[in-house]
Amino acid sequence: MIKESLLNPADVAYRETIAAGDYWMKVVRAGDTLRIVDLEGNQAADTLFYSAANPAERYSAVDTIREQGNVYLTTGSQLVSNEGNPMLTIVADTCGRHDTLGGACATESNQVRYDLGKHHMHACRDSWLLAVSEHPEFAMSKRDITHNINFFMNVPITADGGLSFADGISAPGKYVELTAHMDVIVLISNCPQLNNPCNAYNPTPVEVLVWH
Numbered sequence: 001m002i003k004e005s006l007l008n009p010a011d012v013a014y015r016e017t018i019a020a021g022d023y024w025m026k027v028v029r030a031g032d033t034l035r036i037v038d039l040e041g042n043q044a045a046d047t048l049f050y051s052a053a054n055p056a057e058r059y060s061a062v063d064t065i066r067e068q069g070n071v072y073l074t075t076g077s078q079l080v081s082n083e084g085n086p087m088l089t090i091v092a093d094t095c096g097r098h099d100t101l102g103g104a105c106a107t108e109s110n111q112v113r114y115d116l117g118k119h120h121m122h123a124c125r126d127s128w129l130l131a132v133s134e135h136p137e138f139a140m141s142k143r144d145i146t147h148n149i150n151f152f153m154n155v156p157i158t159a160d161g162g163l164s165f166a167d168g169i170s171a172p173g174k175y176v177e178l179t180a181h182m183d184v185i186v187l188i189s190n191c192p193q194l195n196n197p198c199n200a201y202n203p204t205p206v207e208v209l210v211w212h
């Protein structure tokens with residue numbers, strides 16, 4: 001569901017642009033609101049959420065889908081942890097639909113989907129692994145990399161239950177906004193994918209804004 005935000009970017013506590021292919025890993029406090037902006041359109045922000053108090057508690061696609069009875073994420077979707085607790089709620093969304101089924105790109109899936117010669121190309125999973133290794137303060141490792149949300153990505157379910165990677169429905173300046181119910185570690189891989197037509201083979205920057 002399309003819903004515009006009432007928050008004013010002039011009042012923002014923090015904002016940063018994430019270059020295509022980079023990651024962003026920060027704590028967003030309970031009560032804060034995080035906005036992710038698709039600056040140039042049809043970019044995928046592959047995102048994981050963890051409880052800052054206990055990173056073993058993290059975003060669960062399975063629990064979120066079951067609790068809301070819908071496979072797509074948009075305004076009103078409450079993101080549920082593997083412990084069944086509400087982590088964040090999507091409070092505004094000008095894109096209208098976000099995927100949490102397709103998973104993230106990895107060098108292995110690039111080989112399967114595109115070409116054996118693509119193995120060396122940078123993938124979201126590499127960005128996440130780099131993030132956890134460069135942030136030892138969170139005491140996380142490869143084992144903590146689990147299922148994610150693909151903000152701005154369009155992965156419609158076919159009539160017979162299949163997954164299809166379709167052209168994006170996002171556009172320059174579209175955003176999604178989430179209010180945190182607990183202190184959360186947010187880990188975004190701004191997807192570096194160069195082989196998927198859904199971003200026109202052109203990964204682009206996204207922006208994050210946080211309001212207290």
Ligand SMILES: [Zn+2]
Binds near residue numbers: 044124191192193
């Ligand atoms: Zn990716």
